[in-house]
Amino acid sequence: MSKVKTFNALPKVLSNQIFRAAITLLALPILSLPYSALAQASNQSKQYQIEDFSDDYYATIKDYTDKQFSELNYIIEITDAKTKKTLIAQPSSLAMDYELQDSASLQLGGKLSTNIVNIPYGDSSVLIYDDFNFDNKNDLALKDGRYGCYGGPSYQVYLKKDNSFVYSEEFTELAQGNCGFFDIDYDRQTLSTMTKSGASWHKYSTYKVINNKPVTIRIVEEEYQAKGLLFITESTRVNGKMRVDNYQVLPVYDPKTDGKSPYIYTFHLDNEKIMVLTSYFVGDSEQLYYVFANKEGRVELYYDGPFIYDTKQKTLSFTNKPVLYQVNKQGITVKLPNSSKLLKSQPKSVQGSLDSLAQYTNVTVK
Incomplete structure (x- = not known):
């Protein structure tokens, strides 16, 4: 499980190309030029402290205004606690009122929280300090805005190296455009992401x-x-x-949490495989179809051709040449030209009814 604290994580307003251009102009000189050059570009009227996250480093957020990159309104600074040297100065697009919401609930005295990540949605801190590459050294992820899926959070990632941090394009890619920050599994030593449409x-x-x-x-x-x-x-x-x-x-379905079965008729067999009868619309007509799946729900047979329902025998039949299938509460009878076999149903697993099959256009009732 991830060691990142989980309280409840969120996720492109401006393009990554614009942000990278700003990083090139602002953040990279910090590693080789005097800090004064960046300080002149920064508006010092407002400054926010970030919750203590390390004995070796501290972080502040300062106002920043640049006409060329108007969406970038703050600079996140990471400073060496001993040398007072600024190691990272990352321009970001932040909604500070939103970022401060966790401060009161966590009694941080106005400081911004760190390491709040809930995947894929929920609160997410401006700063995440944790070991992303499994080298037993904590790395940094700094929020650059909300360029993740559906306006969720996105981050720039810096890996710990010696006494400083090195920007990682590859790890940053995992924290851009997905739904929330990447998940960290320390037991399996894997990372994972999710995105959706x-x-x-x-x-x-x-x-x-x-x-x-x-x-x-x-x-x-x-x-x-x-x-x-x-x-x-x-x-x-x-x-x-x-x-x-x-x-x-088959979609995952749990009757304890999802309530009534979404299927017309279903049961499990003694070998834990699953039989399902359900329906779908073709234009204005509703048709029946049959699904046979293994115990993991993986479909082994799908059929949506013509069916025959015998009301006296309460048996639904269809032919998928050369095999004849007959479905009733006893299970599924599979008939080949020279053999026949009953796949027994588990009686307590039966849900639904075969009594209303006449409404489906591909079912003949006799």
Whole structure:
């Protein structure tokens, strides 16, 4: 689990190109030129302290106004506590009223909080001080604005090196455009991100740190289909190359938390596989379809052709040549030309009813 404190993390208003140009003009000279050059560009009328996060460094936020980069309104400064040398001066676009909201609740006396991260949404601090690359040295992430997905927080990342910090383009990329900050799993020594587009598409990425850079080892993309299934594209790194696997799954459904079953009829088999009857609309007509999935919900058979429902036998039948399938409360009877087998249902797992199948346009009732 991540060591970053979790209270409740948020996430491009201006482009990354504009921000990088400002960093080039302002932040990089701090490492090689006297600080006075930057100080002349900074408006000192307001200054905010950041909560103590280290015995070795402290941080302040100062007003900054530049006509060329009008969206950048503050500079976050990281200073060496012993030498008083400013190590980082990062221009950022911050809404200070919002950033100060946690101060009162945490009784910080007006100082801004640090290390609040909730993934993917919620409060997020201006400064995150933690070990991002698993070298047992705490690194820094400084908020540059709200350029993440749906206006959520974004960060510039600096890795600890000797007595200072070095800007990391690769780690910064993980903290830009995703939903919140990247998650840190210290047990597995992995990083992960999530991004989305609306409610129907999600992307989950997992990274290993190799040669001090995050390398993608797994990507899972989920896209909801009109027929109620999830289409999954799973990419996994094997021997240095990404192997891609495409498949469909049933959406996760927990009757204890989600309430009534979304399916017309469903049951589990003795081997924990799942049978589902559900429906979807084609134009103005509603059609039935059948899904057979393994215990993880991965679809093994999908069928949406013609069905026959026998009201006397209370049995639904369909043919997926050369196999005939018959579904009733006993389970699924699978008939081949020279054999037949009953896949028994678990009686307590049965949900729904077969009594109203006549309403579906691809079901013939006899």
